Amino acid sequence: MRTDHSDMTHYELLVLAVSLELAAAKWKVALHDGRRDNPAVHTVAEPQAASRLQAVLTLIGQHKEKWALPANVRVVVSYEAGQDAFWIFRALQARGIECHVVDPGSIPVERHKRRAKTDRLDAVKLVINLRAWLRGERGRTRVIRVPSPQDEASRHLMRDRGQLQKEVLQHRDRMRKLLVTLGCWDEVDSRKFAGRLARGELRCHDGAPLPVELHERLVRECARLTLAEQQLAALEKTRQSSLPEPARERIAHLTRLSGTGPVGGSRLALQLFWRQFTNRCQVGACVGLAPQPYDSGESQVDQGISKTGQPTGACAAHRDGGPGSATNP
Structure with a gap:
């Protein structure tokens, strides 16, 4: 009975931990089963996202066989939150693989002024912290909550609105500063500004017309401003109705x-x-x-x-x- 209990405990604790250090050109994959000193580290550099993810799954399968792990051994994958967002998390979850996305700022690092930092070392540190987190050491890293696909998609509405508002202010501020360089203090926020600019009514401080190059640049800025304002108005009309x-x-x-x-x-x-x-x-x-x-x-x-x-x-x-x-x- 004691031997069976020990075997069951060992089986429950047996976990194949996998960490991904993501980059545009290649991924570093670190794998560790808890029974060896150092994790195995590999590089996958397939050009397409689906094929690169499949290469990671192939590595997991190969190390299961190489390390004589059970076919149904628990596999846990982790990677740092970043520009790849959560598509890897959802793809692995759809294949029945447990995955966690961690906060990069929560991973402890050495405080030496000069320390070695490579993708390989980052992948190794991430998989070691993952194993510690699975053992219950929650202070080793912080796992973030992953939004649903709909919640993630809905965020684009307010983010796009904020970006368009920012672009409108940038275009107006840029035109205002360009005119100030020639002593022209006309108000660019007025709806009549574009018409006055097209008719050539804007003047420098001494009454001279604007230089041709500056006039053409202001016309282009007005066109971009008009486009941003139109997109912002269209977004405001459909913002509430497009939400779930x-x-x-x-x-x-x-x-x-x-x-x-x-x-x-x-x-x-x-x-x-x-x-x-x-x-x-x-x-x-x-x-x-x-x-x-x-x-x-x-x-x-x-x-x-x-x-x-x-x-x-x-x-x-x-x-x-x-x-x-x-x-x-």
């Missing part, structure tokens, strides 16, 4: 709060509250409003809030009078 019903319900609940309008409610619902929070501390930590005390030896300093997490959610919380808006340093 759960998102509209979340926005409706948030807009009942004092000081939260439709835009602020949409930003909070799509960027922040697709997650499930159990207390207010989790909300504060997610938007970077958690305190960061420094208490070491005789030194005690209040460093303010962390300002990490979701910047858009934090901006909306501050703008709408949310928690910490009056105390943020």
Whole structure:
């Protein structure tokens, strides 16, 4: 009985941990089963995403056979959150492989001024931290929550809106500064500005017409400004109707709060509250409003809030009078 229990415990703890160090040209794949000193590290450099992912699955199958692992051994894959987002997570989950996406800033690193850093070393460190996390050492790394495909797609609405607003302000500011160089202080925010520019009514400080090159550049800037304004107006018309019903319900609940309008409610619902929070501390930590005390030896300093997490959610919380808006340093 004792031997059977020991064998069962060993089987339950047997895990093939895999880490992916992602890059555009190639991936580093580190594999470790917990029974050897150093993990195996390989490089996959297939040109297409599907073939590169299949190469990773092939490596997993080969090491199962090479290390005499059971066919149904638990396989856990991890990679750092980055520009590849969550398609790898969903592809592996669809194939029945457990996958975790980790916060890059939560991985401990050496504090030497000069330290070796390569993709190979990063992959090895990631797989070692993954095994420690699976053993229950939650402080070794932090796993992030992955949104559903619909929640991730809905975020593009508010992000595109913010980008278009930024482009509109940039075009206007650029035209204003170009005119100021010649002493022309005409208001570029007026709807009549484009017509006056087309008719050649703008003048320098001495009454001379604008140089031809500057005039042509301003015309091109006006055309780009008009396009951005048209896209922004079209997005505003379809913003609410294009959202799924759960998102509209979340926005409706948030807009009942004092000081939260439709835009602020949409930003909070799509960027922040697709997650499930159990207390207010989790909300504060997610938007970077958690305190960061420094208490070491005789030194005690209040460093303010962390300002990490979701910047858009934090901006909306501050703008709408949310928690910490009056105390943020």
